[in-house]
Amino acid sequence: MPERPEMDKIAIGPLPYMSVMPTVLVGANVKGKANYMTAAWATVACMAPPMVCVAINHARHTLKGIEENKTFTLNIPSAGKVVETDHCGLVSGEKEDKSKVFRTFYGKLKSAPMAEECPVNIECRLFKSVDCGSHVLCIGEIVEIHLDKACTADGKPDVAKIDPLVYSQAEYWHIGKSAGKAFSKGKEYVKK
Amino acid sequence: MPERPEMDKIAIGPLPYMSVMPTVLVGANVKGKANYMTAAWATVACMAPPMVCVAINHARHTLKGIEENKTFTLNIPSAGKVVETDHCGLVSGEKEDKSKVFRTFYGKLKSAPMAEECPVNIECRLFKSVDCGSHVLCIGEIVEIHLDKACTADGKPDVAKIDPLVYSQAEYWHIGKSAGKAFSKGKEYVKK
Numbered sequence: 590m591p592e593r594p595e596m597d598k599i600a601i602g603p604l605p606y607m608s609v610m611p612t613v614l615v616g617a618n619v620k621g622k623a624n625y626m627t628a629a630w631a632t633v634a635c636m637a638p639p640m641v642c643v644a645i646n647h648a649r650h651t652l653k654g655i656e657e658n659k660t661f662t663l664n665i666p667s668a669g670k671v672v673e674t675d676h677c678g679l680v681s682g683e684k685e686d687k688s689k690v691f692r693t694f695y696g697k698l699k700s701a702p703m704a705e706e707c708p709v710n711i712e713c714r715l716f717k718s719v720d721c722g723s724h725v726l727c728i729g730e731i732v733e734i735h736l737d738k739a740c741t742a743d744g745k746p747d748v749a750k751i752d753p754l755v756y757s758q759a760e761y762w763h764i765g766k767s768a769g770k771a772f773s774k775g776k777e778y779v780k781k
Numbered sequence: 782m783p784e785r786p787e788m789d790k791i792a793i794g795p796l797p798y799m800s801v802m803p804t805v806l807v808g809a810n811v812k813g814k815a816n817y818m819t820a821a822w823a824t825v826a827c828m829a830p831p832m833v834c835v836a837i838n839h840a841r842h843t844l845k846g847i848e849e850n851k852t853f854t855l856n857i858p859s860a861g862k863v864v865e866t867d868h869c870g871l872v873s874g875e876k877e878d879k880s881k882v883f884r885t886f887y888g889k890l891k892s893a894p895m896a897e898e899c900p901v902n903i904e905c906r907l908f909k910s911v912d913c914g915s916h917v918l919c920i921g922e923i924v925e926i927h928l929d930k931a932c933t934a935d936g937k938p939d940v941a942k943i944d945p946l947v948y949s950q951a952e953y954w955h956i957g958k959s960a961g962k963a964f965s966k967g968k969e970y971v972k973k
Binding site: 596597598599600601602603604605606607608609610611612613629630631632633634635636637638639640641642644646665668671672673674675676677678679680689690694696705709710711716717719721722723724726728730731732733734735736737738739741744745746747748751753754755756757758759760761762763764765766767768769770771772773774775776777778781 | 801865869915931947951956963
């Protein structure tokens with residue numbers, strides 16, 4: 590390895606860090622009652638079949654419901670619901686009934702509650718739970734996606750209309766300006 | 782379940798959808814040569830020990846390197862490197878040598894290449910590979926995080942200075958305005 594005198598980096602140790610993440614509300618029925626938990630440690634896990642994953646602390650009330658029913662939902666709140674969204678991350682369903690924070694509806698899976706006020710609702714059947722330590726990574730196969738008609742463009746979810754909350758360093762952010770199209774911008778690359 | 786005549790949603794089927802995701806470059810040595818692959822299907826998987834996960838298609842050249850060495854890196858490019866970043870998603874390391882797109886350095890793990898021009902570099906030891914179908918979810922325990930000194934605030938990564946690429950619907954975006962502090966905004970909630 591050649592020396593890199595120009596490099597000016599510091600080692601900050603192992604931390605549970607990611608640059609930006611989606612803000613989601615994990616929906617689950619716990620003992621028959623709808624519950625919503627705010628989370629950001631979520632992403633797509635597979636294309637075919639379509640899957641998502643979300644990391645949930647072992648102590649969470651929501652996890653009990655996922656284990657009970659083997660189903661859960663990921664609900665994408667708009668920035669206009671930041672107060673309700675953050676509230677669901679501040680209080681536990683074990684101590685406070687969160688079933689009335691949003692209007693709940695059910696879809697194909699009868700045991701996975703969805704928040705009507707969220708423009709996107711992703712219904713999942715639990716595919717696998719991976720115990721990573723403090724958190725369980727819940728991987729769910731997507732059964733259906735429900736989308737507000739007002740938030741579509743060509744029948745697909747439109748990020749500008751959804752106005753989702755980007756999560757980074759304990760703060761919620763709006764999405765900003767475009768930085769270029771994927772699978773396109775790279776064509777400008779000139780080989781070194 | 783009560784009827785919800787006010788609800789105006791459409792079912793769009795199961796799709797590999799998430800609102801917003803981070804843009805990362807997955808680094809791996811394949812047959813001794815550094816390779817970088819663009820990905821967005823990544824997030825934090827665990828707090829203690831700190832872990833991240835990233836979904837990678839079975840056919841990817843990068844996956845061979847991860848399986849070979851049981852190590853990988855996630856590198857966070859700044860928006861200024863969008864051309865190089867997207868380029869690494871357009872061409873396969875099997876057909877084109879991508880080892881010179883970025884200057885490579887190594888850290889604690891001697892087999893996990895990191896891109897110097899990326900302000901954040903996350904070194905991981907493979908914890909578990911979960912075969913989900915078309916994609917393998919690679920879960921890695923974070924061994925070290927390297928951070929550009931110029932991108933710190935109180936010794937931690939600063940999102941405004943990093944200017945990461947938010948990924949949504951095949952487009953890269955800058956982060957926008959704040960929508961409120963997490964674990965704080967929810968205190969304004971008035972119970973229904």
